[in-house]
Amino acid sequence: MVDYSKATDLFSPTRLGAIKVSNRIAMAPLTRSRVGDDGVPGDLQATYYAQRAGAGLIVSEATNISAEGRGYAMTPGIWTDEQVAGWRKVTDAVHAAGGKIVNQLWHVGRISHVDLQPNGQLPVAPSAIAAEGKAFTNNGFVDFSTPRALETDEIPRIVSDYAHAAKMAKAAGFDGVEVHSANSYLLDQFIRDSTNRRTDAYGGSIENRTRLTLEVVEAVVGVWGHDRVGIRLSPTTPDAGNTPPDSNVMATYGYLIEKLNNFELAYMHFVEGDTGGSRKTPQGVDLDALRALFTGPYIGNNGYDFELAKSRRGAGLVDMVAFGRPFIGNPDLITRLRYGLALTEAPKEAYYGGGAEGYIDFAATVL
Numbered sequence: 001m002v003d004y005s006k007a008t009d010l011f012s013p014t015r016l017g018a019i020k021v022s023n024r025i026a027m028a029p030l031t032r033s034r035v036g037d038d039g040v041p042g043d044l045q046a047t048y049y050a051q052r053a054g055a056g057l058i059v060s061e062a063t064n065i066s067a068e069g070r071g072y073a074m075t076p077g078i079w080t081d082e083q084v085a086g087w088r089k090v091t092d093a094v095h096a097a098g099g100k101i102v103n104q105l106w107h108v109g110r111i112s113h114v115d116l117q118p119n120g121q122l123p124v125a126p127s128a129i130a131a132e133g134k135a136f137t138n139n140g141f142v143d144f145s146t147p148r149a150l151e152t153d154e155i156p157r158i159v160s161d162y163a164h165a166a167k168m169a170k171a172a173g174f175d176g177v178e179v180h181s182a183n184s185y186l187l188d189q190f191i192r193d194s195t196n197r198r199t200d201a202y203g204g205s206i207e208n209r210t211r212l213t214l215e216v217v218e219a220v221v222g223v224w225g226h227d228r229v230g231i232r233l234s235p236t237t238p239d240a241g242n243t244p245p246d247s248n249v250m251a252t253y254g255y256l257i258e259k260l261n262n263f264e265l266a267y268m269h270f271v272e273g274d275t276g277g278s279r280k281t282p283q284g285v286d287l288d289a290l291r292a293l294f295t296g297p298y299i300g301n302n303g304y305d306f307e308l309a310k311s312r313r314g315a316g317l318v319d320m321v322a323f324g325r326p327f328i329g330n331p332d333l334i335t336r337l338r339y340g341l342a343l344t345e346a347p348k349e350a351y352y353g354g355g356a357e358g359y360i361d362f363a364a365t366v367l
């Protein structure tokens with residue numbers, strides 16, 4: 001049997017800030033929509049994540065920081081004691097299996113619907129611009145609601161909701177948290193001029209549009225310490241309905257990354273290209289040049305196969321590689337990559353919703 005551990009250091013330990021990881025392959029965050037309306041994960045999730053604990057780092061599925069931050073039915077939360085107890089089962093199971101897991105902190109902003117909001121209230125966003133596309137509710141797919149613009153004096157509450165969720169994630173036994181500032185959710189909606197038309201201190205200039213993300217990072221670092229907080233960015237992923245990314249990706253995200261350096265975070269995690277789609281970037285955007293601005297550990301993701309992972313790691317372009325979809329059908333992905341074993345492709349119908357089927361029933365290889 002081949003063993004690629006001599007050909008690449010992807011299977012060797014490293015560290016992300018204070019988080020020691022057993023190899024350089026991470027499991028990317030994957031929403032699997034198998035949680036009740038209370039947002040409480042349980043034994044099913046504990047089994048699923050423990051099966052994947054061979055990853056150097058697991059980034060949990062995106063986890064709502066508040067009732068208002070929710071935009072998809074059947075997704076977990078991290079703001080109530082019951083949710084913390086549910087996640088504790090998951091973190092204990094992952095740790096017992098020798099893995100590390102961080103919690104991805106999520107507020108969807110305008111990517112929501114009144115049916116998913118407390119008391120049927122309007123979702124909140126930087127500006128009252130509806131996203132094109134459909135929200136996944138308990139009643140099926142419906143058009144996104146037009147959000148209301150957050151008042152300036154509400155923004156400290158948003159920041160404190162992140163801090164609260166970060167504290168709850170700590171109580172749940174995670175190894176750290178990943179601030180979800182990617183994929184056109186609330187923080188990204190503030191960053192990009194296509195979705196942020198504000199005229200206060202949180203809109204207009206790049207400095208203003210990146211302010212909320214930086215305030216959130218500061219608050220979360222205040223809870224966890226800088227070396228257990230990561231951040232996820234997707235500078236070129238179009239919004240739902242294909243709203244173009246920011247009109248000046250290099251300047252906007254370049255400024256943000258330079259500011260993030262001041263925190264000395266555990267890591268920065270990029271979706272390279274269009275999340276779940278092409279790795280191509282718009283003309284004038286060089287994601288490797290943006291990445292090079294970051295002074296800490298870097299996790300690259302999006303459309304990687306083992307060849308690309310080896311070559312980008314070999315060229316020193318990534319510290320770790322995150323695989324998303326391959327982890328759905330291959331709980332033992334690390335073993336399969338290391339020994340050149342065939343991968344199982346999970347059916348797309350299994351991605352979201354349902355129970356154990358298509359979730360915890362993918363077999364690990366017996367060597």
Ligand SMILES: Cc1cc2nc3c(=O)[nH]c(=O)nc-3n(C[C@H](O)[C@H](O)[C@H](O)COP(=O)(O)O)c2cc1C
Nearest residue numbers: 028029030031061062276302303304323324325351
């Ligand atoms: C089923 C599914 C759920 C996802 N859920 C999340 C999520 O919760 N948070 C997030 O940042 N990205 C999410 N993504 C994006 C993945 O983390 C990843 O960026 C994408 O799948 C590309 O990586 P891959 O080519 O290795 O799959 C999801 C993707 C899929 C397919």
